Amino acid sequence: xxSIENISKWYGDFRVLSNCTTSVRKGEVVVVCxxxxxxxxxxxxxxxGLEPVQEGKITVDGDExxxxxxxxxALRSRIGMVxxxxxxxxxxxxLENLCLAQEKVLGRGRKEAVVRAExxxxxxxxxxxxxxYPSQLSGGQQxxxxxxxxxxxDPIAMLFDEPTSALDPEMIKEVLDVMxxxxxxxxxxxxxxxxxxxxxxxxxxxxxxxxxxxxxxRPTNDFFDNPxxxxxxxxxxxxxxx
Amino acid sequence: MADFDFNVIWSSLPFLWQGLQLSLWLTFLSIIGGIVLGxxxxxxxxxxxxxxxxxxxxxxxxxxxxxxxxVIFWFYxxxxxxxxxxxxxxxxxxxxxxxxxxxxxxxxxRAGIQSVKRGxxxxxxxxxxxxxxxxxxxxxxxxxxxxxxxxxxxxxxLFQDTSxxxxxxxxxxxxxxxxxxxxxxxxxEMYLFAAVVYFVICFSGSMLVRSLKSxxxx
Numbered sequence: 001x002x003s004i005e006n007i008s009k010w011y012g013d014f015r016v017l018s019n020c021t022t023s024v025r026k027g028e029v030v031v032v033c034x035x036x037x038x039x040x041x042x043x044x045x046x047x048x049g050l051e052p053v054q055e056g057k058i059t060v061d062g063d064e065x066x067x068x069x070x071x072x073x074a075l076r077s078r079i080g081m082v083x084x085x086x087x088x089x090x091x092x093x094x095l096e097n098l099c100l101a102q103e104k105v106l107g108r109g110r111k112e113a114v115v116r117a118e119x120x121x122x123x124x125x126x127x128x129x130x131x132x133y134p135s136q137l138s139g140g141q142q143x144x145x146x147x148x149x150x151x152x153x154d155p156i157a158m159l160f161d162e163p164t165s166a167l168d169p170e171m172i173k174e175v176l177d178v179m180x181x182x183x184x185x186x187x188x189x190x191x192x193x194x195x196x197x198x199x200x201x202x203x204x205x206x207x208x209x210x211x212x213x214x215x216x217x218r219p220t221n222d223f224f225d226n227p228x229x230x231x232x233x234x235x236x237x238x239x240x241x242x
Numbered sequence: 243m244a245d246f247d248f249n250v251i252w253s254s255l256p257f258l259w260q261g262l263q264l265s266l267w268l269t270f271l272s273i274i275g276g277i278v279l280g281x282x283x284x285x286x287x288x289x290x291x292x293x294x295x296x297x298x299x300x301x302x303x304x305x306x307x308x309x310x311x312x313v314i315f316w317f318y319x320x321x322x323x324x325x326x327x328x329x330x331x332x333x334x335x336x337x338x339x340x341x342x343x344x345x346x347x348x349x350x351x352r353a354g355i356q357s358v359k360r361g362x363x364x365x366x367x368x369x370x371x372x373x374x375x376x377x378x379x380x381x382x383x384x385x386x387x388x389x390x391x392x393x394x395x396x397x398x399x400l401f402q403d404t405s406x407x408x409x410x411x412x413x414x415x416x417x418x419x420x421x422x423x424x425x426x427x428x429x430x431e432m433y434l435f436a437a438v439v440y441f442v443i444c445f446s447g448s449m450l451v452r453s454l455k456s457x458x459x460x
Contacts, residue, residue, distance in 0.1 A: 050368065091387060
């Protein structure tokens, strides 16, 4: 489904990604973790072409994202993405947030878009908030709506960029619950997160990154029980140790 | 005070009102035209396409380096030469105002567009919206909203500047007041009255800006 081959990326002289290679199969859930500044968010943003890469090749469902003439808008419409800071459109109601791309990109009629939006709002437990504006909602609620907004496009895969990092602790669960449900339904997911409980529960594989490189890429249980690298061991002891 | 005769104002109100209407109408149309053209200039400048942004930047810097009155003169004399026929004082003044104000509005809109977080653009991109759709539905509405107080402030300045149209013999409020002042020989009263009217309109505008600002900050 997603294949990342040997990609490298620089900001000026600074190398943020070096020779990263991995892949995500259909229906697989892959968690990407690592210390801050390790390049994990950058990696996931390269998958739908939000960040360009200088070297290497990324393909999603057979289409090359990194090709010079790639039709990125068409490609992105098929991959959902959820951001750390939700990025709901503040000037639109919840319902409008969910309908905009459905209507403008997929060409759905108003009625069809609203029906789909309402169904997804119910699914994330936000059906009573359709008319509200993002500023009237808590972070957890906003993030659940952001997930619904992505799902409204019927994506073939979902990318999550630290979806719970900006949330108060008591709101993390409500967002993770939605993600767990999504994973259990067979959605292909690539998730940058520090939520190791989530990883243990639903991830098929864990990718550990450090200094722009993929250090470990292994089945979940192997990674937690028996990390190969010292850096991963160190990271795990810090993040699980408290 | 006994020498003052404020009746002259009362008797020439219809005449002055006509002048004020012209001032307001010119202001209104110039704001609309200026914002539309200014937004296009701002988009061109931020487009990342070098020739486009260069043209827009040159235009803005050029216009901002000449006095408005010169631009009004230009178009009064230039447009008939280009079109081969006169278009009247009002339209030539309107064109001058729109083109002049667009340079200022484009700088305001540019700041507004840049005030929209990058994440918002990413959100639009990630759902497959194209460049124009993102600008139209995501960036510009937010840019515009963030900039409303400054846009209104610029509108107040524009309203004051409409008094310059006397140079192309348009009868705006200021010109009408002058005419009455001179023909009736009541200079002090009329200019005092004109000042009061400008003050009331512009100060109301400033109050509007203040209330908009406080409403937006909550």
